[in-house]
Amino acid sequence: MGASSVKDVARTAGVSLGTVSNVLNRPDRVSPATRAKVEKAMRELGFVRNESARQLRAGTSRTLAYVMLDASNPFFTDVAQGIESAAEAVDLSLVLCNSGNDQRRESAHLALLEQRRTQGVLVTPIDPDSAVLDEVVARGTPVVIVDRTRTDTRFCSVAVDDVLGGRLAVEHLIDRGHTRIAYIGGPYTLGQVRDRLAGAREAWAAAELPAEDLIEITIDGLYVAEGLEAGQRLAGLPASRRPTAAFCANDLVALGLLQQAISSGTRVPEGLAIVGYDDIVFAAAAAVPLTSVRQPRQELGRAAADLVLDEATNPDHEHSQVQFTPELVARASTIT
Amino acid sequence: MGASSVKDVARTAGVSLGTVSNVLNRPDRVSPATRAKVEKAMRELGFVRNESARQLRAGTSRTLAYVMLDASNPFFTDVAQGIESAAEAVDLSLVLCNSGNDQRRESAHLALLEQRRTQGVLVTPIDPDSAVLDEVVARGTPVVIVDRTRTDTRFCSVAVDDVLGGRLAVEHLIDRGHTRIAYIGGPYTLGQVRDRLAGAREAWAAAELPAEDLIEITIDGLYVAEGLEAGQRLAGLPASRRPTAAFCANDLVALGLLQQAISSGTRVPEGLAIVGYDDIVFAAAAAVPLTSVRQPRQELGRAAADLVLDEATNPDHEHSQVQFTPELVARASTIT
DNA sequence: GAGTTGGATTGAAAGGTTTCAATCACGTGG
DNA sequence: CCACGTGATTGAAACCTTTCAATCCAACTC
Structure with missing residues (x-):
């Protein structure tokens, strides 16, 4: 036994x-x-x-953890892969926890990781400004925020410049000649949703296009189903107000929109051009391959792992906010 | 501190x-x-x-673990969600480990979970007949095999009847009038790939169609890229041998194939009908929604969790091999 | 053959929690 | 006023591993 x-x-x-x-x-x-x-x-x-006894005596655990926001979104599993490769390099193992967008589950996972004296915790939090995170750090567990930013600088974080991403997407659409477009995103409690819109507006303003021709379609979450629904709302607009292009806050939404467009006979990109965000693997594989704003997912993970390790081992660690640069990947959904 | x-x-x-x-x-x-x-x-x-000390003294850990084969395949994250819901119900927490199809990583994860005295381990193993699994069980950690079956009955396992799934897919294509089809799958070391083909052959034989008109296209792995490549191979066949439908061993492959077909001007389903397998969320959301064989993913996870809990707590636990029944979901990729 | 060196082995202490039998304090009933 | 019961609190032992100073022993040097 x-x-x-x-x-x-x-x-x-x-x-x-x-x-x-x-x-x-x-x-x-x-x-x-x-x-x-x-x-x-x-x-x-x-x-x-017996690892418990070992750890009790030795005081040190050999694992990192990543608390993901939504394990079923390929974006986060790609980030996890980046973390894992960094962890492997220093011979730590990685455990994944899924909060599934549930505040209670997030807290439960964090509490357990703390009690396990996990070397370092990476987290894509539901609310990056939540006091729960401060408490965890105050009690001594290194925490790095992934793909989100806080309003203060008391944490290391790794994110991508979402304002720039939004600008890239909309500049691309303007270049293609569109003068009436929709931004599809929500809920606005999400920083990314706000930032990507901000970037879109910057580009729009820079081109001196009228603000009312950048139409905001608000949805309840960044999932495929919401993209479908947004498509129906677009179709319901009077022709004079109907946009010729849509910028979606992520690829899941864009895929839903694409599906709705095609099934209702709208040609993409001729009838409706679509830009997504994240460039998940299914974006390129969609039947009309999706133009998307790519985030360096694996690098994001690797950088976050490096930061948490520094925080865990280096006594004069200083918090830093790393920001990566997104990149537009143009495909058939915007280019004829 | x-x-x-x-x-x-x-x-x-x-x-x-x-x-x-x-x-x-x-x-x-x-x-x-x-x-x-x-x-x-x-x-x-x-x-x-200090959870280590607690566990050392109390002897019991409050976590389950799932070692997944490929975290980036939505199928497995859905299974994980099912496990999590069952775990939550009995107040256990779930940690996820990703082997990423790497034997070494799988072993490393299993070893650590053993040392942690994890209550129960669920695993979708690279090789279900591997002796490593026997050793883990022999040393006292309950293990349940998920979405795979062993040749012996020394484990609990939860799987879906892949032979039936294969039959359903091909019966559907025969019903739609196809008399020359391709089966796209590989590598044949995977039980599922073999079983789904076996089911396809059963259906084919039952309809008294000539065996040589069920064409096997072997690929190196069940990913999108391989589906694309398979599409090119299909296109390269002489018209007289070219199948009018394809049954793909999973949805990733089917999506790749769909993309290749459409981008090369083949209409789906008129020029090529496609059936996938797994019914992942992106199957329904594809621009030509994919007919697919649905596996009860969440139930799979829940059932596996129940079994491992029984094995962990019930002294007269008996191993059982649960088999679920798949279901065909017909969509536009086969129906005009 | 006495003394030294070095590697191999030992044994006790420590780490933080839980458990459980023992003790304590206090109020109640006789 | 005493005995007793009840509920709250205590303190030591146990869980298993690691560490480190101490010991052992065989081989070597002079």
Whole structure:
């Protein structure tokens, strides 16, 4: 059974406790003969080192954690992959937790990670300004905010310049000759949704186009279903007000919109041009490949992991807010 | 700092160690006055219960784990969601680990979970017959295999009848009048890829169609890129051999194929009908919504969680192999 | 053969929590 | 005024590993 301890191993192998521990932690210190004996005993007894006891004594855990906002959004799993590659490089393992946009679950995960003395916690929080995060840090667990920014600078964070992203998207549409477009996003409690709109407005203003021709369509969440619904709302507009292009706050919404457009006979991009955001793998694979604003997802993850490690190990760590630059990837959904 | 222990709390609150522990574990046993005192001290000191010590003493951990094969495939994150809902119901938390199709990483995750004395481990293994799994169980950690089946019955497992799924897909295509179709899948080391083909052949044989008109296109993995490539191979076939429909081993492949077909001017379903497998959210949202074989993903996860819990807590647990029934969801990619 | 060196091994202490039998304080009933 | 019961509190032991100073022993040097 899994019930055997170093003590049992020591007894079976006829050595002392300390020697067994040495086999586990400093195999070079122990003679090949005894090492073999001990390893044999371990196998026979099915010994499994008790990580709790190890960690209690050693004081240190060998894991990082990432609390994701929505595990079913490929964007976040890509970020996770970046984190994992950085963690692997320094021989830490990564556990993933999914808050699924639920404040209660987020808190529960954070509490448990704290109690486990996790080396570092990365989180894409529901509310980046929540006091819960401050408390976690105050009690001693390094926390880095991923893909969100706070209003203060008391955290390390890694994000992408969403204002710039919004500007890139809309500049592209203006370049293609569009003079009436929709911005589809929501809820506006999300910083990204606000920032991307802000960028869109900047570009719009810079081109001296009338503000009322940048139409805001507000939706309840950044999912496929909301994109479909937004498509119906667009179709319901009088022709004189109907936009010739839409900029969606993320790719899921854009895919929903695309589906609705095509199924209702609107040609993309001739009848409606579409720009998404995130450039998830399904954007390129859509039947009308989607123009999208790419975020460096893996780099985001890697950078966040590096920051949390620095915070965990470097005594004169200073918080920094890293901001990556997005990039427009033009595809068929805007280009004929 | 995070460095304070129950002892510190006890000292600050002017009570004994045992009382602090009671506040933590049996708050009803302690008078409201002292409880308040203790809780105040905890807040002041930023006390965080040390889960390692707790677990060491109590012997029990409060978490389940799911080692997924590929976190970037929405199918597995949906399964994870099902697991999470079951775990939540019994107040356990779920941690996710991603093997990313890498044998070494899978083993590393399993080893760590064992050492942590995780209550139960769910895993979609790279090789379900691997001896590594037997060893983990032999050492005392309950393991349930998800979405895979073993050749023996020494494990609980939860899977979906892939032979039936294959049959459903191909029966549907035969019903639609197709008499030359392709099966696109690989590598054949994957049980699902083999089983779905077996089901396809059953249906084909039952309809008394010539075996050589069920064309096998072998690919290297079940990803979007491979679907694209398969599309090119189909296009390269002489017209007399070119199939009028394709059954893809999963939706990622089907999406790739769909994209290739449309971008090369083949109409779907008129020029090429397509059936996918898994019915991930992006299947319905594709611009030509994809006919697909739906697996009850969330139920799969829930059932697996139930089994592992039974194995963990019920002394006369018996292994069982649960098999769910798939269901065909017909959409525009096969229906005009 | 005495003394030294170096590697291998040992044993006890420590780490933070939980548990449980023992103790305490206090009010009640006789 | 005493015995008793009840609920609250206490303190020591136990969980398993790691660490480190101390010990052992065999091989070597002079």
